[in-house]
Amino acid sequence: MIAEKKYILATTVQEAIEQAIANKGNFKFLAGGTDVMVNKFQGNETSGCLIDITKIEALKGITKQGNFLRIGALEILEELKFNADLKAEFPMLIEAALAVGSPLIRKTATIGGNVLCENRCLYYNQSEWWRESVGYCLKCSGDICIATQGKNACFSELVSDTAPALIAMDAEIEFIDENGTSRKKLEEIYSGDGVKPRNLSETTIVTALYLPLNRSFKTAFFKLRERESLEFTSLTTAVAIDKNNKLKIALAGVDPKPVVVEGNVNDDKEELIKKAVKSARAVDNDMYSRKYRREMISVYLKRSFERLS
Numbered sequence: 001m002i003a004e005k006k007y008i009l010a011t012t013v014q015e016a017i018e019q020a021i022a023n024k025g026n027f028k029f030l031a032g033g034t035d036v037m038v039n040k041f042q043g044n045e046t047s048g049c050l051i052d053i054t055k056i057e058a059l060k061g062i063t064k065q066g067n068f069l070r071i072g073a074l075e076i077l078e079e080l081k082f083n084a085d086l087k088a089e090f091p092m093l094i095e096a097a098l099a100v101g102s103p104l105i106r107k108t109a110t111i112g113g114n115v116l117c118e119n120r121c122l123y124y125n126q127s128e129w130w131r132e133s134v135g136y137c138l139k140c141s142g143d144i145c146i147a148t149q150g151k152n153a154c155f156s157e158l159v160s161d162t163a164p165a166l167i168a169m170d171a172e173i174e175f176i177d178e179n180g181t182s183r184k185k186l187e188e189i190y191s192g193d194g195v196k197p198r199n200l201s202e203t204t205i206v207t208a209l210y211l212p213l214n215r216s217f218k219t220a221f222f223k224l225r226e227r228e229s230l231e232f233t234s235l236t237t238a239v240a241i242d243k244n245n246k247l248k249i250a251l252a253g254v255d256p257k258p259v260v261v262e263g264n265v266n267d268d269k270e271e272l273i274k275k276a277v278k279s280a281r282a283v284d285n286d287m288y289s290r291k292y293r294r295e296m297i298s299v300y301l302k303r304s305f306e307r308l309s
């Protein structure tokens with residue numbers, strides 16, 4: 001029997017959370033839909049209910065709040081480049097947003113959806129027919145990781161391009177769940193487990209991202225991909241140095257969660273690079289080999305430090 005399919009349009013955060021609780025275990029929030037709908041068509045996302053959150057006004061807008069710039073979770077990636085505050089203080093976020101997918105995707109994709117985008121792996125992001133023929137892996141109810149042949153861990157990669165840019169600039173994330181409103185450092189929501197890559201409960205609504213104002217960030221951003229457009233990352237590096245010489249590196253594409261290394265501008269750069277490479281648990285589940293991507297971490301970070309010196 002085909003399960004009933006439901007579409008619910010929520011107009012407030014409260015309503016979205018109530019509907020989420022009512023449909024627990026069988027729903028997905030729908031923002032731009034450029035990730036969730038692709039996963040549905042590929043059979044990786046099977047929940048029967050979509051809760052559309054795109055009409056919730058509280059998730060929109062870019063405003064200054066105290067020492068932070070608040071970016072609503074529904075802000076569209078392609079439109080970030082028109083915001084004067086982002087252009088003046090956080091151009092790396094615009095650069096990262098413009099590195100996502102293609103113009104058509106970016107005109108629909110939201111920043112909230114981007115930091116929550118599902119992890120990817122060459123052996124998982126395939127058609128149902130393909131996955132059935134090779135045998136299912138840990139991320140789709142199988143009992144082995146096809147990439148590593150291990151039985152204990154999934155290393156599907158975090159592929160968000162805006163997450164490393166935001167994290168390097170000390171962004172915070174605000175969300176609402178059954179327990180009320182919380183705010184934490186963005187990197188803290190990522191679990192490191194490729195099967196369930198985030199620590200957030202299923203009914204959590206991400207409301208906004210916050211970037212700290214007046215830190216005078218100097219930044220460098222690089223993305224490794226096969227084509228300059230329409231391509232997920234094989235490695236994204238973001239480096240930021242603030243006016244107090246605090247240095248922060250964030251990587252995506254080489255681990256189930258962001259790789260984060262913090263230091264000071266006077267620290268030994270070779271040591272910082274070594275630490276980043278050592279922390280990245282890349283496996284052979286990408287178009288580029290694990291070895292090549294790990295070598296490229298050093299190449300991109302050296303390039304970043306040269307640009308920032």
Ligand SMILES: Cc1cc2nc3c(=O)[nH]c(=O)nc-3n(C[C@H](O)[C@H](O)[C@H](O)COP(=O)(O)OP(=O)(O)OC[C@H]3O[C@@H](n4cnc5c(N)ncnc54)[C@H](O)[C@@H]3O)c2cc1C
Binds near residue numbers: 059230232
């Ligand atoms: C061909 C192609 C190329 C792509 N290339 C890239 C790329 O280069 N880089 C990249 O980073 N991504 C890429 N993507 C993935 C995707 O387009 C982006 O990550 C996009 O930003 C996702 O945003 P969205 O609003 O469409 O998310 P959706 O698909 O609507 O949602 C994504 C996930 O987040 C949840 N969600 C969304 N918003 C909220 C919220 N406010 N609160 C709680 N949960 C929420 C959804 O339930 C879902 O699980 C690509 C996709 C395609 C199809």
Ligand code: SF4
Binds near residue numbers: 121139140154155
């Ligand atoms: S890393 Fe392994 S378990 Fe995870 S999606 Fe890929 S093949 Fe599956």
